[in-house]
Every structure is written in structure tokens, then in C-alpha cells.
Amino acid sequence: MSGPVVFQMWMVLLLGTITGVARAQVSTAKVMRGNIRRDDLYRKEENITVTPVGGAVHSPRYPNAYPRNLLLSWKLLSPPGSRIHLEFDGHFGLEEAENGVCRYDFVEVEDQSETSTIIWGRWCGQKAPPSLNSKTNLLRVTFKSDDYFVAKPGFKVYYSLLYDSPLPASNTNWEAVTMPMSDSVVGQMPATVTQVPFSLEDLDRTIAAFDTVEQLFRSLSPDTWRQDLDSIYTQTHIHYRSRAYHLASRHNKVDLNRLYDDVKRYSCTPRNYSVNLREELRVTNAVFFPRCLLVKRCGGNCGCGTENWNNGCICQASKTTLKLHEVLKYSPEVTLHQRHRRPRVRWIIDEIFLTHHEKCECACPSQPPR
DSSP states (O other), X not given: OOHHHHHHHHHHHHHHHHHHHHHHHHHHXXXXXXXXXXXXXXXXXEEEEOOTTOEEEEOTTTTXXXXXXXXXXXXXXXXXXXXXXXXXXXXXXXOOOBTTBOOSSEEEEEEEOSSOEEEEEEEOSSSOOOOEEOSSSEEEEEEEEOSSOOOOOBOEEEEEEEESSOOOOOSSSEEESSOOSOHHHHHHSOOOOOEEESOHHHHHHHHTTOSSHHHHHHHHOTTTHHHHHHHHHHOOSSSOOOHXXXXXXXXXXXXXXXXXXHHHHHSEEEEXXXXXXXXXXXXXXXXXXXXXXXXXXXXXXXXXXXXXXXXXXXEEEEEEEEEEEXXXXXXXXXXXXXXXXXXXXXXXXXXXXEEEEEEEEEEOTTOOOO
């Protein structure tokens, strides 16, 4: 048998062996992920009373990557005789399914009653689940992540109240936000009157759960939110007409969502901060020039109005890096023979490393571990 033929046979056997080993490693990894001990999960269950104002629940750090090893549950309870409407945010992303099954990371919705449980679905991947209306007044939303980290945004779901009969009236705890100017003007264009339960302080705290004007209006007025949204830029029945109204164009109207997004995006950010090199490096036997340098350090506060912003949250670094700086350094040299003499001046260009904050985040006491 010739040399080239023998060499080709050896190569075929070698490739077959490598392929078999690789398949075995992949299979072993899947088995290991399937055998995660449930005791390693961070567990938390929260009970939420659904009111006409509505609200939202979301995976930790949404829309940033969610942590590993979580088992979180939210029990949504609405008043007797009512139901619950759920609508998922379109910015949705969990670990992909395996063979069409959400096996590792998923969000699940259950409709629970005293006699039965309806599982509306278990979802993962990139496509947001469809909206749904509960059969009863109790829904359970469950989110699970395993020990495999994926850079996905997670989920956010908005809940609102549904009544099979007209909303109950009250003379004490309901107030109109927008009032008509006069009956004659109102006859030309209906006023947008949003009914708000409880107090304005309650509504102000609830607004923190929403990211956009659309989400806020959709929760407050599920049936007329589109008309209400259009009317805030075209209304003619109130005393004050905004600058956005006088601009008259939808293309250059005030962007309320961007203003609110700027608050959340830029309240807690890396900023220029001057540090004294001797204090920063904790050096007492040297002098530097320049004495101080600029570094990036997290500053500001957790965005006003965002969820849990005023509950002990602090702005801290989520990603740091060491950067090299060249400075002039003077360190006195004193030898045994020069102990009683004046130290010799010796300036050198030295390299020092300073910590810079690249990314910042709001750390809250109730935040689950990484």
C-alpha cells in the first residue's frame, strides 16, 4: 500500500475520533445544564394588587442583561368580578429554545383559580409573547434563568384591570386630570378626561413603572389610549396651548419619551473627577507632577422617577478598567552613607495605573445578587 493512501486513511480515522469527542462534550454540557440543583437558585415571590392605574413587572436590570440563577414569581390579584390584561414590551429577549422547548431561561404565565390552573404559555427567544386577558382575577408570572449567562435584555410585561361591567363610581377618590374650558368649546371637540384612582401621589409613584407616554396612556385608558395620545398634540379645548401645538408638525413635536429616557440614561454616568495622586495611590514617600489627574468615576444619582430610585439606591460602577498614565515622579534617595546629608533630587518619568469607571448602574437594596 502506497504512502499517500496510508496517510489519507490515518487522516480519516483522526477526524472521526475528533468529531466523536466533540459530540460527547456537547452532550455532556447539555446534561450538566439539565441537572442544575434548584437549591442554587435565588428565589423571590411578590404579591401585587392590580388597580385601575395598572403597572408593570420585569426581569432584573431590564433592559440590560438579566442575572443568572433566578426563580422569581409575581402573583397579580385584581378585585372580585374583574380580570387582568397583560401586554409584553416589544423589547424582549431570553435564551433561545432547544428543539422548540424553552428549557433553560423562560417567562411563564398561569391563570389560577381554586379548582384549576391554565398555563397560557412559556416563552423564550426573541419574539415577544402575545397580549392576553385572564379568565379569573389571579395571574402568576414566573421568570427563571439558569447558571448559563446570556447577554439578553429579559422581559417587561404591563398589567391593567379589565371589568366585565362598567367601572364603579366614587365621589371621594376619583378626580379628573384634564378639565374642559367651556361647554361650547367642548361641544366642538370632546375633552380627554382621564380618571385616576386614589391620590396624585399614588399616581406619581405608579408612573415610575412606565417608560413611554404610550405605555402610560395604554394602562390608564386601554380602550381610548390612541385617541387620548393624539389629542394631547391637537387639543383646542384647554386654556394653554403648548409649544408643540404651535409648531403644528408631528415631525418636530416635543419628544416626551426622549426627555424621560435621557433622565434614566444620563443621571448615573461616568464623569470627570480629579484625584490627588498621593492619596489615590496611597504613597507617602514620593511626590508627583502634576499632583492631580482626571479620571472617570460614577457620579449623579439614580434617575428621578424611575422604579425604586428613592429607596436607598446608589450610583456605582458596573465596569472598571485600569489605564496607564505617565507622570513626573520625585522620590528621595537616602543611602547609609548619605543619611546625614541632604537627599539627592531625582526626578523620573514613571508609569502609574489609575482606575476608571466605564459603566455605571443603580444598585438598590432589594436587587438580587449577580
